[in-house]
Amino acid sequence: MHFCYQLIALFTLVASLLSPVHGAVRSDAIEPYNATLDNFDYPFDVGRFTFDSQGETLSMAYMDVKPQGDPKATVVLLHGKNFSGFYWERVASELVGLSYRVIIPDQIGFGKSSRPEHYQYSFAGLANNTRQLLEHLEVEQATIVGHSMGGMLAVKFAKYVKDKTARVILINPIGLEDYLKWVDYQDPQVFLANELNKTPESIRRYQQKNYYDGNWRPAYQALLEPHIGQLKHPDYPRVAKNNALTYNPIFSEPMVYDLPQLTVPVTLIIGTRDRTGPGRAFKKPGVTHKLGQYHVLGKEVADTLQQGTLIELDGLGHMPQFEDWQQFKAVFFPLFED
Template structure:
């Protein structure tokens, strides 16, 4: 711990912390210990139990450039309706450990299931945003008996990126992640919204905390490995196999593509078309509902919480 604060102090004196502000998670963070690939690891999570319960649980799965912090407006709204809310930082993100392992959606789903089992949660509604939508889909495919309902909020992976995004070897991905800055994170997050607003800045700060961690080289390696996971492990071909009642909440102004910077201008215009991708997913997931939010980008629950929550609670 001393080493970390000494490192931060040094950065402060050389001007490296001009953008650094630590963000506080909205609720108590707890830890679950388990073994993964013969390594002891800890999973950070929030677990909020309402004073008056409706007997149901919701699990929130975050996107790649986020962690549990960005659900800070969603959690209290769900708790107020009587839901128990479980919010893990997936292994490799946020306050969870970041081991050098083979990352897969199967593994992350299995780890989440172990966490739920430890808390005696046998059934839940699973809400996944962005990469969390890929994970939530895999979780629903692996553990259909556990998923009461499924909500996919602007999930990535509705197209198979490896079929049109040029391949990048892991060492090249690592070099890119290692060279990240606060400004590069902010520039990428700005693409999530039709119009940038300063109220979105805390989500950049939450992502950028890792830049000032002495273990950032290891974090950059994990960031590269999880990009590789998204690139190599599509779930789009299995949407027809999802059996849980499913809601798709799709911001229509979203044009997110993993690896978009590697595409030609002509290719960029053809990819990440969320209005079309949402309709495709709706057709392929039997009995699903589709809510299209006009003027909303990649993160409906941040940009337009009212419309997001209205759609969510109508479904729940």
């Protein structure tokens, strides 16, 4: 009997060590969260930037984390589609420790930012919103880091806001291929139906399969908390609508043609196991092309860059910064050392 208790204690200890700051959570233990995650704690103080866009007054949430003393420079961290700024906590903390100022916006339609009733989403528009935020914060120039969909936005920002872009770092960005060459365009209504049919378990299964090669750790569960909480709230139809609308720029604004035009240094950090391929379910008749072959796409895109560096992380997928922190850390933070 004592041996059984010792085993239980050991398993509990291991789970606690694997959990991040927010901890592992069970779906039934998550409280409902409204459209702007008002009761969901972020790791740093959240500021608000209010501006007018498309006839509406919108609020853009952001974290502005500063080091002790004067910063070396500024880094902007752009989140992916299925995330918001809070998941950059560990990366931001390390950068601040290296004396960088770190700005982490939630894009309109994500996280704690406004989710409008009606909004025409585009990467050009989101880049413009981000430009206004940086001007509001008196940032002259920054390193722009983007993960997943944030990588697409980072490239568009570098294209349209050249004067504020010192360099670009892309972590497993989507958009390394022109999806509409291979798949049929879908009306946002198709994606809205999918969003409204989501369950806590379906969200977890998607991420487990597509991000972590079928594996699962308690640390991953914490990333699901805001999504599961919003499923429980009466605001969810508005959240679902915005989630559906943000698919449009992913398909209609490919970045693969923009990358060769960038004159700033671009670093690609690619987990080569990644197979993320938006629209895979909507392939055109007769198409046999395999989407999301990151072990091939990284090399192909790197060859087109004017000032490009490719860093491949063998055996890692779409979330290298969570799947293997030490391996990611070893290649990412040296980019910020003198």
